[in-house]
Amino acid sequence: MMRGMTGVVFWVLVFPVLVFLVLAACVPAPPAFAHSLLLRASPAVGGTITRAPTELRLEFSETLDLDHFEVQVIDPSGRQLLLGAPVPVQSGPENRGRPLNSIVRIALLSDPAEPSPALPGTWQIRWRLVSLDGHESEGSFRFTLVAGPGH
Amino acid sequence: MTITTSTDRARPGRPNLRRNDRGKIGPGDGIATCLAFGIAIALTGLAPSANAHGRAGARFFPSTIAIEDPAVADELTLPIFSRFNGAREIEGEYSRRLARFFSVSIEAGRTREAEDGEILSGFENIETSFRYQFLTSAKHETILSAGLGIEWGGTGSARLELAPYNSWAPTLFFGKGLGDLPENLRYLRPLALTGQAAYVIPGRRIAEDGDPIASEFNGGFTVQYSLSYLNSQIRGLALPGFFARLTPVTEFSFAKAVHRGEGESVTGTIQPGFFWIGKYFQLGAEAVVPLNDRSGRRTGFALQAHFFLDDIFPGTIGKPLWGRTK
CATH class of the missing domain: 2.60.40.1220 (Immunoglobulin-like)
Structure with missing residues:
Protein backbone atom coordinates (compact mmCIF):
# COMPACT_ATOMS: atom_id res chain seq x y z
CA MET A 1 0.00 0.00 0.00
CA MET A 2 2.88 2.34 0.85
CA ARG A 3 4.43 1.57 -2.53
CA GLY A 4 1.14 2.42 -4.25
CA MET A 5 0.81 5.65 -2.27
CA THR A 6 4.34 6.64 -3.25
CA GLY A 7 3.37 6.22 -6.89
CA VAL A 8 0.24 8.31 -6.43
CA VAL A 9 2.21 11.06 -4.69
CA PHE A 10 4.76 11.08 -7.51
CA TRP A 11 2.30 11.20 -10.38
CA VAL A 12 -0.12 13.59 -8.77
CA LEU A 13 2.15 16.01 -6.97
CA VAL A 14 5.73 15.72 -8.11
CA PHE A 15 5.32 14.97 -11.81
CA PRO A 16 3.05 17.92 -12.69
CA VAL A 17 5.42 20.26 -10.84
CA LEU A 18 8.36 18.84 -12.80
CA VAL A 19 6.48 19.27 -16.08
CA PHE A 20 5.63 22.86 -15.19
CA LEU A 21 9.18 23.68 -14.17
CA VAL A 22 10.56 22.21 -17.40
CA LEU A 23 8.05 24.17 -19.45
CA ALA A 24 8.76 27.36 -17.53
CA ALA A 25 12.51 26.92 -17.92
CA CYS A 26 12.30 26.49 -21.68
CA VAL A 27 11.13 30.02 -22.47
CA PRO A 28 11.32 33.41 -20.78
CA ALA A 29 8.49 34.06 -18.35
CA PRO A 30 5.62 35.83 -20.11
CA PRO A 31 4.17 39.08 -18.76
CA ALA A 32 1.74 38.41 -15.94
CA PHE A 33 -1.33 38.97 -18.12
CA ALA A 34 -3.17 35.66 -18.04
CA HIS A 35 -6.95 35.62 -17.56
CA SER A 36 -7.84 37.95 -14.71
CA LEU A 37 -10.46 37.37 -12.02
CA MET B 1 -23.24 -15.71 -30.50
CA THR B 2 -21.59 -13.13 -28.31
CA ILE B 3 -21.03 -9.49 -29.05
CA THR B 4 -17.73 -8.12 -27.92
CA THR B 5 -18.08 -4.52 -26.83
CA SER B 6 -16.07 -1.88 -25.07
CA THR B 7 -18.65 -1.54 -22.31
CA ASP B 8 -17.68 -4.77 -20.58
CA ARG B 9 -15.86 -2.57 -18.06
CA ALA B 10 -16.43 1.11 -17.46
CA ARG B 11 -13.40 3.35 -17.28
CA PRO B 12 -13.02 6.74 -15.68
CA GLY B 13 -11.35 9.42 -17.70
CA ARG B 14 -12.66 10.12 -21.14
CA PRO B 15 -15.34 7.75 -22.53
CA ASN B 16 -13.25 5.15 -24.29
CA LEU B 17 -13.60 4.50 -27.96
CA ARG B 18 -13.04 0.79 -27.95
CA ARG B 19 -11.28 -1.89 -25.96
CA ASN B 20 -10.90 -5.65 -25.88
CA ASP B 21 -12.07 -6.19 -29.45
CA ARG B 22 -10.19 -7.88 -32.20
CA GLY B 23 -10.74 -7.58 -35.92
CA LYS B 24 -9.00 -7.13 -39.21
CA ILE B 25 -7.65 -3.92 -40.69
CA GLY B 26 -8.41 -3.06 -44.29
CA PRO B 27 -7.72 -0.31 -46.84
CA GLY B 28 -10.91 1.51 -45.84
CA ASP B 29 -9.18 2.73 -42.69
CA GLY B 30 -6.58 4.65 -44.71
CA ILE B 31 -9.14 6.26 -47.04
CA ALA B 32 -11.28 7.34 -44.11
CA THR B 33 -8.24 8.77 -42.33
CA CYS B 34 -7.30 10.87 -45.35
CA LEU B 35 -10.87 12.06 -45.65
CA ALA B 36 -10.85 13.13 -42.00
CA PHE B 37 -7.69 15.15 -42.51
CA GLY B 38 -9.08 16.75 -45.66
CA ILE B 39 -12.27 17.86 -43.94
CA ALA B 40 -10.24 19.13 -41.01
CA ILE B 41 -7.99 21.27 -43.20
CA ALA B 42 -10.99 22.66 -45.10
CA LEU B 43 -12.61 23.74 -41.84
CA THR B 44 -9.63 25.84 -40.82
CA GLY B 45 -10.88 28.66 -43.05
CA LEU B 46 -14.03 29.14 -40.99
CA ALA B 47 -13.64 31.35 -37.98
CA PRO B 48 -16.57 32.77 -35.97
CA SER B 49 -15.66 35.56 -33.62
CA ALA B 50 -15.23 34.49 -30.01
CA ASN B 51 -12.69 33.88 -27.28
CA ALA B 52 -10.68 30.70 -26.96
CA HIS B 53 -9.46 29.01 -23.77
CA GLY B 54 -12.83 27.71 -22.59
CA ARG B 55 -14.38 31.17 -22.21
CA ALA B 56 -17.74 32.50 -23.27
CA GLY B 57 -18.32 35.96 -21.86
CA ALA B 58 -17.85 35.89 -18.11
CA ARG B 59 -17.94 32.08 -18.03
CA PHE B 60 -14.92 29.81 -17.91
CA PHE B 61 -15.40 26.08 -18.57
CA PRO B 62 -12.65 24.07 -16.86
CA SER B 63 -11.19 21.02 -18.53
CA THR B 64 -12.93 18.18 -16.74
CA ILE B 65 -11.81 14.58 -16.47
CA ALA B 66 -14.49 12.25 -17.87
CA ILE B 67 -16.29 14.72 -20.13
CA GLU B 68 -14.44 17.04 -22.48
CA ASP B 69 -14.97 20.75 -22.13
CA PRO B 70 -16.52 22.24 -25.28
CA ALA B 71 -13.79 24.72 -26.26
CA VAL B 72 -10.75 24.34 -28.48
CA ALA B 73 -7.52 25.48 -26.85
CA ASP B 74 -3.78 25.06 -26.64
CA GLU B 75 -3.40 22.92 -23.58
CA LEU B 76 -1.66 19.99 -21.97
CA THR B 77 -3.23 17.55 -19.55
CA LEU B 78 -0.50 15.63 -17.82
CA PRO B 79 -1.33 13.53 -16.02
CA ILE B 80 -4.77 12.17 -15.41
CA PHE B 81 -4.18 9.50 -12.82
CA SER B 82 -7.05 7.18 -12.01
CA ARG B 83 -7.69 4.08 -10.01
CA PHE B 84 -10.90 2.16 -10.66
CA ASN B 85 -12.11 -1.41 -11.03
CA GLY B 86 -8.76 -2.78 -9.96
CA ALA B 87 -6.88 -0.89 -12.67
CA ARG B 88 -4.52 2.05 -12.44
CA GLU B 89 -4.18 4.33 -15.40
CA ILE B 90 -2.09 7.35 -16.29
CA GLU B 91 -3.06 9.41 -19.32
CA GLY B 92 -1.86 12.52 -21.04
CA GLU B 93 -3.33 14.68 -23.76
CA TYR B 94 -1.84 17.49 -25.79
CA SER B 95 -4.10 19.81 -27.77
CA ARG B 96 -2.93 22.36 -30.32
CA ARG B 97 -5.00 24.85 -32.29
CA LEU B 98 -4.31 24.62 -36.00
CA ALA B 99 -6.56 27.62 -36.58
CA ARG B 100 -8.29 29.91 -34.14
CA PHE B 101 -11.29 27.61 -33.62
CA PHE B 102 -9.95 24.30 -34.90
CA SER B 103 -7.72 21.99 -32.93
CA VAL B 104 -6.13 18.60 -33.06
CA SER B 105 -5.22 16.63 -29.98
CA ILE B 106 -3.36 13.44 -29.24
CA GLU B 107 -3.94 11.28 -26.21
CA ALA B 108 -1.94 8.37 -24.83
CA GLY B 109 -2.12 6.36 -21.65
CA ARG B 110 -0.67 3.48 -19.73
CA THR B 111 -2.72 0.94 -17.80
CA ARG B 112 -1.90 -1.53 -15.08
CA GLU B 113 -4.59 -4.04 -14.20
CA ALA B 114 -5.11 -7.40 -12.64
CA GLU B 115 -7.00 -9.99 -14.67
CA ASP B 116 -7.50 -13.62 -13.60
CA GLY B 117 -4.68 -13.27 -11.11
CA GLU B 118 -2.27 -11.93 -13.71
CA ILE B 119 -0.90 -8.37 -13.74
CA LEU B 120 -1.19 -6.78 -17.17
CA SER B 121 0.39 -3.45 -17.95
CA GLY B 122 1.07 -1.57 -21.11
CA PHE B 123 0.17 1.39 -23.27
CA GLU B 124 -3.32 2.04 -24.54
CA ASN B 125 -4.02 2.67 -28.22
CA ILE B 126 -3.21 6.24 -29.19
CA GLU B 127 -6.20 8.49 -29.82
CA THR B 128 -6.39 11.57 -32.00
CA SER B 129 -9.25 14.00 -32.20
CA PHE B 130 -10.13 16.95 -34.38
CA ARG B 131 -12.52 19.59 -33.16
CA TYR B 132 -14.17 22.70 -34.55
CA GLN B 133 -15.78 25.27 -32.26
CA PHE B 134 -18.61 26.55 -34.43
CA LEU B 135 -20.62 28.65 -32.03
CA THR B 136 -19.79 30.86 -29.09
CA SER B 137 -22.19 33.25 -27.42
CA ALA B 138 -20.74 35.54 -24.77
CA LYS B 139 -24.18 36.85 -23.83
CA HIS B 140 -25.61 33.38 -23.21
CA GLU B 141 -22.32 31.83 -22.02
CA THR B 142 -22.62 29.07 -24.62
CA ILE B 143 -20.09 27.08 -26.63
CA LEU B 144 -20.89 24.40 -29.22
CA SER B 145 -18.30 22.32 -31.01
CA ALA B 146 -18.11 19.19 -33.11
CA GLY B 147 -15.32 16.76 -33.60
CA LEU B 148 -14.08 13.43 -34.78
CA GLY B 149 -12.18 11.08 -32.48
CA ILE B 150 -10.01 8.32 -33.87
CA GLU B 151 -8.53 5.44 -31.94
CA TRP B 152 -5.56 4.10 -33.85
CA GLY B 153 -5.76 0.35 -33.61
CA GLY B 154 -2.66 -1.65 -32.94
CA THR B 155 -0.67 1.24 -31.45
CA GLY B 156 -1.01 -0.02 -27.89
CA SER B 157 0.63 -2.88 -26.07
CA ALA B 158 -0.23 -6.29 -27.48
CA ARG B 159 -0.57 -7.88 -24.06
CA LEU B 160 -3.63 -5.73 -23.33
CA GLU B 161 -5.45 -7.24 -26.32
CA LEU B 162 -6.63 -3.88 -27.56
CA ALA B 163 -8.40 -3.35 -30.86
CA PRO B 164 -6.02 -3.78 -33.82
CA TYR B 165 -8.33 -1.73 -36.09
CA ASN B 166 -9.22 1.96 -36.01
CA SER B 167 -12.42 3.26 -34.51
CA TRP B 168 -14.20 6.49 -35.36
CA ALA B 169 -16.29 8.66 -33.07
CA PRO B 170 -18.12 11.70 -34.43
CA THR B 171 -18.89 13.78 -31.35
CA LEU B 172 -20.86 16.86 -30.36
CA PHE B 173 -19.86 19.04 -27.40
CA PHE B 174 -21.73 21.76 -25.61
CA GLY B 175 -21.25 24.12 -22.71
CA LYS B 176 -23.88 26.44 -21.22
CA GLY B 177 -23.47 28.78 -18.32
CA LEU B 178 -26.61 29.86 -16.51
CA GLY B 179 -25.58 33.50 -16.18
CA ASP B 180 -28.67 34.61 -18.09
CA LEU B 181 -31.10 33.37 -15.42
CA PRO B 182 -33.46 36.04 -14.04
CA GLU B 183 -32.48 38.14 -11.04
CA ASN B 184 -34.60 36.16 -8.59
CA LEU B 185 -32.54 33.06 -9.45
CA ARG B 186 -29.20 34.87 -9.34
CA TYR B 187 -27.60 32.38 -6.92
CA LEU B 188 -28.05 29.69 -9.61
CA ARG B 189 -26.16 31.76 -12.16
CA PRO B 190 -22.76 30.32 -11.18
CA LEU B 191 -24.05 26.96 -12.44
CA ALA B 192 -22.92 25.61 -15.79
CA LEU B 193 -23.60 22.47 -17.77
CA THR B 194 -21.24 20.83 -20.24
CA GLY B 195 -21.63 17.61 -22.15
CA GLN B 196 -20.74 15.48 -25.07
CA ALA B 197 -22.37 12.78 -27.19
CA ALA B 198 -20.50 10.39 -29.44
CA TYR B 199 -21.29 7.45 -31.69
CA VAL B 200 -18.34 5.09 -31.94
CA ILE B 201 -18.01 3.24 -35.22
CA PRO B 202 -15.58 0.31 -35.25
CA GLY B 203 -13.35 0.01 -38.28
CA ARG B 204 -14.37 -3.58 -38.64
CA ARG B 205 -17.59 -5.39 -37.96
CA ILE B 206 -16.37 -8.94 -37.36
CA ALA B 207 -13.87 -9.95 -34.71
CA GLU B 208 -11.21 -12.59 -35.29
CA ASP B 209 -13.36 -15.15 -33.52
CA GLY B 210 -16.25 -14.40 -35.89
CA ASP B 211 -18.35 -12.49 -33.38
CA PRO B 212 -19.84 -9.18 -34.55
CA ILE B 213 -18.31 -6.01 -33.15
CA ALA B 214 -20.85 -3.50 -31.87
CA SER B 215 -21.03 0.22 -32.33
CA GLU B 216 -21.45 2.30 -29.22
CA PHE B 217 -23.16 5.40 -27.94
CA ASN B 218 -21.24 7.17 -25.24
CA GLY B 219 -21.14 10.54 -23.61
CA GLY B 220 -22.28 12.37 -20.56
CA PHE B 221 -22.56 15.72 -18.92
CA THR B 222 -21.21 17.76 -16.03
CA VAL B 223 -22.84 20.10 -13.53
CA GLN B 224 -20.51 22.82 -12.25
CA TYR B 225 -20.82 25.65 -9.72
CA SER B 226 -18.12 28.28 -10.04
CA LEU B 227 -17.20 30.00 -6.77
CA SER B 228 -15.17 32.61 -8.65
CA TYR B 229 -18.25 33.43 -10.74
CA LEU B 230 -20.32 33.70 -7.56
CA ASN B 231 -17.73 35.97 -5.95
CA SER B 232 -17.18 38.29 -8.93
CA GLN B 233 -20.63 38.37 -10.52
CA ILE B 234 -23.26 37.68 -7.87
CA ARG B 235 -22.14 38.22 -4.29
CA GLY B 236 -18.73 39.40 -3.15
CA LEU B 237 -17.82 36.98 -0.40
CA ALA B 238 -14.17 38.01 -0.08
CA LEU B 239 -13.27 34.33 -0.27
CA PRO B 240 -9.72 33.28 0.66
CA GLY B 241 -7.54 32.90 -2.43
CA PHE B 242 -7.77 29.10 -2.63
CA PHE B 243 -11.57 28.98 -2.38
CA ALA B 244 -12.05 31.88 -4.77
CA ARG B 245 -10.69 29.67 -7.55
CA LEU B 246 -12.61 26.49 -6.78
CA THR B 247 -15.30 24.96 -8.99
CA PRO B 248 -17.16 21.97 -7.54
CA VAL B 249 -18.18 19.61 -10.33
CA THR B 250 -20.07 16.35 -10.73
CA GLU B 251 -19.56 14.40 -13.95
CA PHE B 252 -21.86 11.73 -15.33
CA SER B 253 -20.56 9.43 -18.07
CA PHE B 254 -22.41 6.67 -19.90
CA ALA B 255 -21.74 4.07 -22.57
CA LYS B 256 -24.08 1.67 -24.34
CA ALA B 257 -23.17 -0.83 -27.03
CA VAL B 258 -25.49 -1.19 -29.98
CA HIS B 259 -25.61 -4.14 -32.36
CA ARG B 260 -28.13 -4.21 -35.17
CA GLY B 261 -30.60 -2.22 -33.11
CA GLU B 262 -30.26 -4.42 -30.06
CA GLY B 263 -28.99 -2.54 -27.03
CA GLU B 264 -27.02 -3.78 -24.11
CA SER B 265 -27.16 -2.43 -20.59
CA VAL B 266 -25.66 0.94 -19.86
CA THR B 267 -22.39 1.31 -18.01
CA GLY B 268 -20.93 4.48 -16.63
CA THR B 269 -19.63 6.44 -13.72
CA ILE B 270 -20.62 9.34 -11.49
CA GLN B 271 -17.67 11.50 -10.54
CA PRO B 272 -18.14 14.18 -7.88
CA GLY B 273 -15.16 16.39 -7.21
CA PHE B 274 -13.69 19.83 -7.65
CA PHE B 275 -11.26 21.80 -9.78
CA TRP B 276 -8.91 24.55 -8.66
CA ILE B 277 -8.33 27.01 -11.50
CA GLY B 278 -4.99 28.76 -11.32
CA LYS B 279 -3.30 31.32 -13.48
CA TYR B 280 -1.36 28.91 -15.68
CA PHE B 281 -2.72 25.52 -14.69
CA GLN B 282 -5.57 23.75 -12.96
CA LEU B 283 -5.80 20.78 -10.63
CA GLY B 284 -8.72 18.41 -10.31
CA ALA B 285 -9.76 15.59 -8.01
CA GLU B 286 -12.82 13.36 -8.27
CA ALA B 287 -14.23 10.24 -6.75
CA VAL B 288 -15.26 7.66 -9.38
CA VAL B 289 -18.49 5.91 -8.44
CA PRO B 290 -19.77 3.05 -10.61
CA LEU B 291 -23.20 3.68 -12.07
CA ASN B 292 -24.31 0.06 -11.55
CA ASP B 293 -22.89 -3.40 -10.85
CA ARG B 294 -21.98 -3.84 -14.50
CA SER B 295 -19.85 -0.72 -14.27
CA GLY B 296 -17.92 -1.83 -11.23
CA ARG B 297 -18.20 -2.63 -7.56
CA ARG B 298 -15.92 -0.20 -5.76
CA THR B 299 -15.43 3.54 -5.78
CA GLY B 300 -12.16 4.77 -7.20
CA PHE B 301 -10.63 8.19 -7.79
CA ALA B 302 -9.18 10.33 -10.56
CA LEU B 303 -6.70 13.21 -10.32
CA GLN B 304 -5.70 15.72 -12.96
CA ALA B 305 -3.08 18.37 -13.66
CA HIS B 306 -3.87 20.56 -16.68
CA PHE B 307 -1.74 23.36 -18.17
CA PHE B 308 -3.01 26.41 -20.10
CA LEU B 309 -0.38 26.62 -22.81
CA ASP B 310 -1.99 29.73 -24.32
CA ASP B 311 -1.26 31.53 -21.05
CA ILE B 312 2.18 29.99 -20.45
CA PHE B 313 3.46 30.38 -24.01
CA PRO B 314 1.24 32.96 -25.74
CA GLY B 315 3.80 33.71 -28.44
CA THR B 316 4.81 30.17 -29.39
CA ILE B 317 2.92 26.93 -28.84
CA GLY B 318 0.09 28.77 -27.12
CA LYS B 319 -1.33 30.30 -30.26
CA PRO B 320 -2.91 28.89 -33.44
CA LEU B 321 -0.55 27.45 -35.99
CA TRP B 322 -2.31 29.40 -38.73
CA GLY B 323 -4.32 32.57 -38.64
CA ARG B 324 -4.75 35.29 -36.07
CA THR B 325 -5.32 34.80 -32.39
CA LYS B 326 -8.15 37.34 -32.47
Missing part, protein backbone atom coordinates in the same frame (compact mmCIF):
# COMPACT_ATOMS: atom_id res chain seq x y z
CA LEU A 38 -12.30 40.11 -10.15
CA LEU A 39 -11.55 39.34 -6.50
CA ARG A 40 -13.16 42.28 -4.68
CA ALA A 41 -15.01 45.45 -5.46
CA SER A 42 -16.21 48.55 -3.68
CA PRO A 43 -19.17 48.96 -3.70
CA ALA A 44 -19.23 45.22 -3.05
CA VAL A 45 -20.54 42.73 -5.59
CA GLY A 46 -24.20 42.21 -4.77
CA GLY A 47 -23.89 44.61 -1.85
CA THR A 48 -26.16 47.35 -0.52
CA ILE A 49 -25.07 50.90 0.22
CA THR A 50 -26.86 53.91 1.68
CA ARG A 51 -24.69 56.69 0.27
CA ALA A 52 -24.22 57.43 -3.41
CA PRO A 53 -20.85 56.12 -4.61
CA THR A 54 -18.23 58.61 -5.67
CA GLU A 55 -15.69 56.12 -6.85
CA LEU A 56 -15.36 52.52 -7.85
CA ARG A 57 -12.55 50.28 -6.59
CA LEU A 58 -11.85 47.01 -8.41
CA GLU A 59 -9.31 44.41 -7.30
CA PHE A 60 -8.20 41.80 -9.86
CA SER A 61 -6.04 38.72 -9.64
CA GLU A 62 -3.57 39.84 -12.30
CA THR A 63 -1.77 42.97 -13.38
CA LEU A 64 -3.96 45.10 -15.60
CA ASP A 65 -3.10 46.70 -18.93
CA LEU A 66 -4.95 49.95 -18.32
CA ASP A 67 -4.81 50.86 -22.04
CA HIS A 68 -7.17 47.94 -22.70
CA PHE A 69 -9.46 48.19 -19.72
CA GLU A 70 -13.06 49.32 -20.02
CA VAL A 71 -15.63 49.96 -17.30
CA GLN A 72 -19.25 51.06 -17.50
CA VAL A 73 -21.45 52.18 -14.60
CA ILE A 74 -25.16 52.18 -15.28
CA ASP A 75 -27.62 53.71 -12.82
CA PRO A 76 -31.18 52.41 -12.18
CA SER A 77 -32.60 54.60 -14.93
CA GLY A 78 -30.32 52.98 -17.50
CA ARG A 79 -28.08 56.04 -17.77
CA GLN A 80 -24.39 55.37 -18.25
CA LEU A 81 -22.32 57.53 -15.92
CA LEU A 82 -19.23 59.49 -16.81
CA LEU A 83 -16.09 57.97 -15.33
CA GLY A 84 -12.60 59.19 -14.67
CA ALA A 85 -9.57 57.35 -15.96
CA PRO A 86 -8.69 54.21 -13.97
CA VAL A 87 -5.93 54.94 -11.50
CA PRO A 88 -3.84 52.08 -10.10
CA VAL A 89 -3.80 51.90 -6.34
CA GLN A 90 -0.28 52.06 -5.03
CA SER A 91 1.07 49.16 -3.09
CA GLY A 92 0.76 49.45 0.67
CA PRO A 93 0.55 47.22 3.71
CA GLU A 94 -3.12 46.50 3.01
CA ASN A 95 -2.28 45.40 -0.54
CA ARG A 96 0.71 43.26 0.32
CA GLY A 97 1.07 40.26 -1.96
CA ARG A 98 -1.17 41.66 -4.70
CA PRO A 99 0.28 41.89 -8.23
CA LEU A 100 1.40 45.34 -9.33
CA ASN A 101 -1.37 47.44 -10.89
CA SER A 102 -4.02 44.85 -10.10
CA ILE A 103 -6.17 47.27 -8.07
CA VAL A 104 -7.72 50.31 -9.71
CA ARG A 105 -9.77 53.24 -8.52
CA ILE A 106 -12.23 54.93 -10.87
CA ALA A 107 -13.96 58.18 -10.02
CA LEU A 108 -17.67 58.57 -10.80
CA LEU A 109 -18.02 62.01 -12.38
CA SER A 110 -21.08 64.22 -12.44
CA ASP A 111 -22.19 65.51 -15.83
CA PRO A 112 -22.40 69.34 -15.67
CA ALA A 113 -24.89 69.30 -18.54
CA GLU A 114 -27.19 66.91 -16.77
CA PRO A 115 -26.72 67.02 -13.02
CA SER A 116 -28.98 64.63 -11.17
CA PRO A 117 -28.99 63.04 -7.77
CA ALA A 118 -27.90 59.44 -7.46
CA LEU A 119 -30.95 57.26 -7.93
CA PRO A 120 -31.83 54.58 -5.38
CA GLY A 121 -32.17 51.15 -6.88
CA THR A 122 -29.98 48.60 -8.63
CA TRP A 123 -26.79 49.85 -10.25
CA GLN A 124 -24.80 47.78 -12.73
CA ILE A 125 -21.05 47.65 -13.29
CA ARG A 126 -19.64 46.13 -16.47
CA TRP A 127 -15.95 45.63 -17.02
CA ARG A 128 -13.83 44.24 -19.81
CA LEU A 129 -10.11 43.93 -20.26
CA VAL A 130 -7.74 42.53 -22.84
CA SER A 131 -4.35 41.29 -21.73
CA LEU A 132 -1.17 41.75 -23.72
CA ASP A 133 -1.35 38.15 -24.91
CA GLY A 134 -4.80 38.82 -26.36
CA HIS A 135 -6.85 37.06 -23.71
CA GLU A 136 -10.09 38.74 -22.89
CA SER A 137 -11.79 38.78 -19.53
CA GLU A 138 -15.14 40.37 -18.82
CA GLY A 139 -17.78 40.46 -16.18
CA SER A 140 -20.54 42.43 -14.59
CA PHE A 141 -22.09 42.81 -11.19
CA ARG A 142 -24.76 44.81 -9.39
CA PHE A 143 -25.12 46.68 -6.16
CA THR A 144 -28.12 48.38 -4.59
CA LEU A 145 -28.38 51.93 -3.39
CA VAL A 146 -31.06 52.42 -0.78
CA ALA A 147 -32.26 55.70 0.61
CA GLY A 148 -30.46 56.37 3.87
CA PRO A 149 -29.52 59.13 6.21
CA GLY A 150 -26.80 60.34 3.90
CA HIS A 151 -28.77 60.14 0.65
